[in-house]
Amino acid sequence: MKTSDEPIVIEECYAISQEKVWRSITDVREMRLWFFATINSFVPEIGFKTEFLVKVEDRNYTHCWEVLEVVPNEKITYTWSYAEYSGDAFVTFELSKKENQTRLKLSLTVIEDFPSDIPEFSRESCIAGWNYFLGERLKEYLEG
Incomplete structure (x- = not known):
């Protein structure tokens, strides 16, 4: 993924309240159930930082997050980013009402290029990953 790429935008609708969707994307206990089981902490407060390890085959990906806007x-x-x-x-996760559903719009904007020689950092892999998390895992968690 490169800064020259268009932002990735994924949208999903869930037949559940906006408040419940919000909890599922901001409460660490719920995030562990559909997102990353290894998230050690998360607080939806500006300035909050967390790191957690995800292993893929023989590579480590220490996820580094800092909350910027709530x-x-x-x-x-x-x-x-990754350590x-x-x-x-x-x-960015944005929630809104759409008829009797909650619409979640995810936007990912690259601000510093990721390595091009690692398959997980390709645009296609990123899109597939977000479709999996939001379209399968979160949908199953919320509506299952």
């Missing part, structure tokens, strides 16, 4: 039940933005690799991005 509008309770509506929007949260945090940085997304072992160059690259940084802003990830």
